[in-house]
Each structure stands twice: as C-alpha cells, then as structure tokens.
Amino acid sequence: MGLISGSLTFFRLHFQETIKLSNQEIQLALDKYSFNNLFEEEKFVNYGFVPFDFPVQTDFLTADTDFDGLAVFGVRIDEKKINKKYFDIEFERMKSAFLLENGKTYLTKTDKEFLKNALNKKLLKSSLPTTSIVEIILNQDEKCIFVSALNSKVMDILEHLFRLAFEIAIYRESMIENIRKKTNNAKLIDDMLMLTPYNF
Amino acid sequence: MKLYTDKKDITFLESEFLTYLLGKYYLGENLFDTENGSFYFEASEHIVLYNPNTEEKISIESSDFNLCKEIYTALKDGKKVFELSIKVKMGSISFDITFRTEPLRIVRVNAPKSIAENLQDKVIERGLYLKEIYEIYDVLLSDFAQTRTTDDWYIFIRKFREFITNI
Numbered sequence: 566m567g568l569i570s571g572s573l574t575f576f577r578l579h580f581q582e583t584i585k586l587s588n589q590e591i592q593l594a595l596d597k598y599s600f601n602n603l604f605e606e607e608k609f610v611n612y613g614f615v616p617f618d619f620p621v622q623t624d625f626l627t628a629d630t631d632f633d634g635l636a637v638f639g640v641r642i643d644e645k646k647i648n649k650k651y652f653d654i655e656f657e658r659m660k661s662a663f664l665l666e667n668g669k670t671y672l673t674k675t676d677k678e679f680l681k682n683a684l685n686k687k688l689l690k691s692s693l694p695t696t697s698i699v700e701i702i703l704n705q706d707e708k709c710i711f712v713s714a715l716n717s718k719v720m721d722i723l724e725h726l727f728r729l730a731f732e733i734a735i736y737r738e739s740m741i742e743n744i745r746k747k748t749n750n751a752k753l754i755d756d757m758l759m760l761t762p763y764n765f
Numbered sequence: 766m767k768l769y770t771d772k773k774d775i776t777f778l779e780s781e782f783l784t785y786l787l788g789k790y791y792l793g794e795n796l797f798d799t800e801n802g803s804f805y806f807e808a809s810e811h812i813v814l815y816n817p818n819t820e821e822k823i824s825i826e827s828s829d830f831n832l833c834k835e836i837y838t839a840l841k842d843g844k845k846v847f848e849l850s851i852k853v854k855m856g857s858i859s860f861d862i863t864f865r866t867e868p869l870r871i872v873r874v875n876a877p878k879s880i881a882e883n884l885q886d887k888v889i890e891r892g893l894y895l896k897e898i899y900e901i902y903d904v905l906l907s908d909f910a911q912t913r914t915t916d917d918w919y920i921f922i923r924k925f926r927e928f929i930t931n932i
Contacts, residue, residue, distance in 0.1 A: 568895075569887050573876040575895055618884065633889045702892060711895055740779060740869045744910045747903040756914040762777040763918075764843065765784055765925065 567713045568617075568637070568700050575702070575711040578723070579742070580733040584705050588631040591703070594730040596625040600641040607686060609646075611694070612722045614730070615639045619698060636703040642722060643694035652688065659684055699723075710735060779866035780815075782909045783846035786864075787812070788925040790830070790851075797908065799900045804855035806905075811863065813848035814839040822847060837932045848872075853901055860898055874898055 567573060586594070596602070600613030616628035617637045630636050659680050660672060672680070700713040701723075712723065720737070727735050745754050789795050790808040797804055808830045815822040823844070827833040850863040850873070863873035876894040879887040912918050 568891050569884070570878055573874045573891060573895055573898070574872070575874070576870065577899055617888070629885060632885060632892060635889075635892050637888055637892070702895070704896075711899075737868070738870075740782070740906065741775070743903055743906050747907045748910065753910055753914060757778065757910055758775060760775060760778065760913065763781060763922070765781075765788075765840065765845075765922065 568702070575700075575713055576715040577709050577711055577738055578715075578735045579709050579738055579746075580727070580735045581708065582733045583708070584731060584733060586705065586731070588636070591636045592625045592630050595630070595638055598726055598730045599625065600643075607689065609689065610642065610644045610722075612640060612642045612726065614726065615641045615698065617700070634706070636705075638701050638703075640699045640701060640723065640726060642697050642699065642719070644697075645689055645692050645694045647685070647688045647692060652684065655688070656680065656684055776867065778913070779869040780845040780847060781913070782869065782906065783849045783864055783866065784840075785909050785912070785921070786849060786851065786905060787830075787836075787840075787846055788921065788928075791928055792921075792924055797901075797904050799855075799897070799904050801897060801900070802855060804853050804901060806851040806853045808849060809852050810861070811848070811850040812836060812846065813865075814844040815847045816842070816844050824848075834932075837929060840929055853898075855897070855901075858894075860894070860901075862898060862902070864902075871898070871902060 567575070595614040595616075598614055600611065600615050603613040604611050614625075615638070616622040616625050617630065617639055618628065619639050619641065622628035625638075630638055663676065663680060664670065664672070669676075697714065699719060702711040704710065710723075710727075712719070724735055727733050741754060741757060744757065745751075786806070787808050790806065795805050795807070797806075809828060811824070811826055812830070813822055813824045814836070823835070823839060825833060825835050825839075827836070830836055847867075848863065848865040850861060853860045853862060858877055861873070861875040862871055864870070865872045874895075876891065876898065879890040881887045881890050912921060
C-alpha cells in the first residue's frame, strides 16, 4: 500500500463540519458502512469501507484504525464491466432463441428490454469485478482527508460514503480555499479575486 | 460543494504560482519556514510549459534546471508553467513533489521509506511526512498570495526578467 511504502501520492479533500469522534465511534461507523455490509450482487459497482491493511485485516473491531490521532482505513471499489462486443453476440443468440420459442418474427421494445435485463443479470453474475482499494487518512482536527486515488468516480463514491458514515460533506480543495485556510486573511482573498493575468 | 463563488475566473493564478516557484528558485530565494522548521527547494527533473495562445505543450526533463537552455527559451517566448517538479530539503529529509494546474494540485510525491519496524510506527511516520508535504504546499501558496497582491510582485518580476534577459 502507498502509505507504508512506495510513492506517497495522496490527494487532500476538505470538509467544514466539526467532528470529534472517538476511535471506537469511527470503527463502528466504518463497520456499519463496510464493503461487506453494503454489497449487493446485482450491482455493477459495489463499494464500502475496509480496514487498513486489508485483506490481511478484515474486521474493523480488531484492526488498527487509530494512528497517533489519525484514522486510517480503506475504501474498496469493485466494478463489473461487460464487454460490449460479447454482450452483442450473446444478445443476438438470445434474440434468435426467443423469437423461435415464441413464434415471433420481430421483438417489441418491451421484449428487447426484458432480454437485455436478463442477459445483464446473467453476465454480471458470472463476471469477475475489477477491484481497487483507496487508502484514506481522516484528520478530524484539520478537517481534511487524504486519499490515495482520485477521479470523478472515486470522488462520487467517497462523497456518498462520508455522508453516510460521518455526516460530512467532503469537497475538493481549491487554490483560494487553501490560502484562506492557511492565512485566515479575508482581505488577502478579496485582493486575489480582483487580480488579472500578468505577462511574465 | 464549492465554498467560494469566484467573481471571475482566476485559474491563471495557478500557472503564475508555478512560474513564481521557478523564478524563486532561479533567483536563489527558495528558503522558507514551516511550523516544523526551515526548508529549501530546487526546481528539478521535470517541467511542462505551454503556450496559452496555441495550447502547445512542451515537456522537459533535466537534472539541472540552471543549465537547461530550453527552459529559458520557453520562458522568453512567454510560455507558462503547467507542471513543475521540485525537490524539497528539510533537515536530513528530502521530498519530491510535482504540482500540476487545471486544477492546481499535487500529483506526485516521493518521500523517504519508513525506517520503523512495526506497522503502527511506519504508518505514523509516513503520515507525518504527508502532513509536512501539504504544510509546505500551503506555505508556498501563501507566500505567493502575499507577494502577488503587493508591490513585492513587481520587484520579483523585475528581478526575474533581468535574470532571464541576462542568460
């Protein structure tokens, strides 16, 4: 995992709410919205919290979460994708069989939807997911979290999970927001917002 | 959730910040303080510059930016910094940080491996490095903001232009 070794590339996200949770409260929240508890087989994407050092550790109540005041854990994201070409081939097969069985010469819109849903369910069940683990560090004092991977999909997932588990709204940082937090100088921010581009 | 509704687009400040860091390095004004001590940085290894009119980007790899003529040429041509790597030295510790714009953020970090033996200590040590790296980022940003909004900016520009002209 990146936090222990290798590149320490983590992205910072912020939240405004004040939270003062004990380690036990954090563990209970993580356990409640854990990957195992949120998992549904028919979903394309499953996600939820996992302990730090997963899969060596699988149980929140026995895993280490508190590291000198920082809460460290992970988010597991399993995503199933069906290859479009394979889907199209299988759909044609199902379509031919359906027309023969039902003595039809063409599919209605309802028929097509029925077949597509049935095929999706069948292929999803048998396909393996792509799994990724995002490492998370929660710093309550500084109202920020550090995450080891970030794109729009991961951001949506994290926003959802943190809202559920901790009732906080996380957001991406901006240059101005960072300066405001560091300096606490409203006039400086006002002056920056009035600037125009400079040609070096 | 966006906290600040910008009155207008100020994303130009992102590349100005990176160009400022490059300028501070070239001018030898690259020593700063954080809560935990002083650090200095060297711009090195990797830089991406772009032409805002044509959107053409050039990527330069160099172990010594002082000797890299391509960077000076690009700056004289009015190109702006899109991505910049710096090496930060703080006491006996060194970090490599790469910044990128659109939006401004840290995209790559190399920090020392932990010398601790158990997992708890490893995580705490690396967590402290991460905290320090973002503290350094905030210090550099704040310094840029303070300079950019005062007459110190014009002093910096004059010195930087003289430096580039005399290469």
